[in-house]
Amino acid sequence: MSSASEIRLRTAAPTQTRALAAALVALVDDGDLLMLVGDLGAGKTAFTQGLAAALGVTEPVTSPTFTLANRYEGRLVVNHLDAYRIEAIEEAQDLALIELLEDGVTLIEWGDVILPALPEDRLDVRITFGTGDDDREFVLGAVGPRWTARVDALRDALGEWAA
Amino acid sequence: MPADVILGIETSCDETAAAVVVGGSDVRANVVSSQIDIHAKYGGVVPEVASRAHVDTIMPVVEEALEVSGLRPDEIDAVAATHGPGLVGALLVGVSAAKAMALVWDVPFIGVNHLEAHLYASFLEEPDLEMPLVILLVSGGHTMLILMEDHLRYRVLGATVDDAAGEAFDKVARVLDLGYPGGPAIDRLSGDGDPAAIAFPRAMANDGWNFSFSGVKTAVVNHVRKNPDTPIADVAASFQEAVADVLVTKARKAAREYGATGLCLAGGVAANSRLRERVSEAAAADGLRAFLPSRAMCTDNAAMVAAAGWWRLAADGPSGLDLGADPSLRLPTD
Incomplete structure (x- = not known):
């Protein structure tokens, strides 16, 4: 499905995926939720690393798959969650998502696993493999008013990677 | 009292x-x-x-x-x-x-x-462990190289900058359709595979004390996509060898540099049989004691x-x- 609120991008290396995410830095704010979807190795953690670094997080941003939730202090707080190991929708409450959204930017990997538990106000970032080993294709989709209002600004900020 | x-x-x-x-x-x-x-x-x-x-x-x-x-x-x-x-x-x-x-x-x-x-899991089974010790704490959530100088005194020499070692095991197991938990499944399957079949990357092997296991995971994904006919036992064994190689190489180097008397494993990945074997071999070669806690610990x-x-x-x-x-x-x- 293609729509006006959808943004298509591509990168050719993990460093570019980090740079793409870093370009969102001026557009994110406390209370924002980003859902990251993509197969193993697609670059969900690399994306989070790029945005966190741009927000001034200096410690290594590591995968939250086993710890489920990591928290970093930068210019904004960065909550890095992972639903990969969530097996039933009832377990989504372990992530304390609603409480986390009160403070900082929250990124959730494998968010599609618990889609019914996610607020209807978020930026969906879907990543797929391209032709070459390091090629990645992105589809950004605004869900709800917070991000729909920012679609044009997003398109401007991410023009360098437009597909 | x-x-x-x-x-x-x-x-x-x-x-x-x-x-x-x-x-x-x-x-x-x-x-x-x-x-x-x-x-x-x-x-x-x-x-x-x-x-x-x-x-x-x-x-x-x-x-x-x-x-x-x-x-x-x-x-x-x-x-x-x-x-x-x-x-x-x-x-x-x-x-x-x-x-x-x-x-x-x-x-x-x-x-x-x-x-x-x-x-402290190791001290439950070996209360008289001598320090300084180099400890590899490797689990699903953590991968750290630690120098334990004395009781309650540590230096974190290095840690993963992306995925933990145990997480890489789990995700590779998923790519190979081996089910959950992935660590034991890869361990078993690797017994039938050739650890030298595929040269998976040893990220940061000669570069400081930190680890990176995201690249080897992606390398396995790419290899399986492009070579669907490679026996999965060879993929598993080669992956496991790459991870064990980096972990043991750094632990060994740290023990030498900091004058440790022993090498110790901790965390869930410490149950991996190839990692245990490699730590034992390294310790024997370098005149160190190896401490390998039981699976429950x-x-x-x-x-x-x-x-x-x-x-x-x-x-x-x-x-x-x-x-x-x-x-x-x-x-x-x-």
Whole structure:
């Protein structure tokens, strides 16, 4: 499905995926939720690393798959969650998502696993493999008013990677 | 009289666990919720969907631990609980329960660091471990190279900058359709494969003390996509070898550089048979002692919490009852 609120991008290396995410830095704010979807190795953690670094997080941003939730202090707080190991929708409450959204930017990997538990106000970032080993294709989709209002600004900020 | 009998509680992530340990190393009971049939014992009150519903399992697990230990509550000298790092909601269950018991029994409460507890798992089985030690703490959530200079004194030499080693095992197992948990499945399958079949990357092998396992995971994904006919046993064995190679190379180098007397494994990945083999070989070649804790002590348990609590209580005294859960708690270092 293609729509006006959808943004298509591509990168050719993990460093570019980090740079793409870093370009969102001026557009994110406390209370924002980003859902990251993509197969193993697609670059969900690399994306989070790029945005966190741009927000001034200096410690290594590591995968939250086993710890489920990591928290970093930068210019904004960065909550890095992972639903990969969530097996039933009832377990989504372990992530304390609603409480986390009160403070900082929250990124959730494998968010599609618990889609019914996610607020209807978020930026969906879907990543797929391209032709070459390091090629990645992105589809950004605004869900709800917070991000729909920012679609044009997003398109401007991410023009360098437009597909 | 020093506080000797410690009730330990662990609820930092998936497991609800309780243990009774005397004198820091004598394990009288070590109960992990996934190992006991709480459902049968307490009659259908436990929701099966919520695997991390510690609040439903904490008291049955504590009761079971006390029963197995043969000790009465009034014989417990202190209660230790993991207060970080971990999931805040999960940690709070253990911390609150431990404080309540400490208050009711009028004994000290001790907040324990989960990572420090893993390091003390080895001392449960080898109380006379000599230091300095180089410890590889490798689990699903953590990968750290640690120099333990003395009791409660550590230096974190390096850590993963992306995926933990155990996570890489789990995700590669998923790519190879081996099911969950992935670590043991790869371990078994690798026995039938050629570890030299595919030269997977050894990221950062000769570059500082940090680790990176995201690249090897992606390399396996790419290899399987492009070469669907490669025997999966060869993929598993080659992947496992690449991970073990980097871990052991750095641990060995650290032991040499810091004059350690032994190499020690901790965390769930310490159960991997190839990693154990490689650590043993490296230790033998370099004249070091190798300490390889049993599987039950590698994975999350409360005996290690009680052991670390025993050492902490002796060194620092009890924790305040205002101590909260700290999801981002770090290993205390010099």
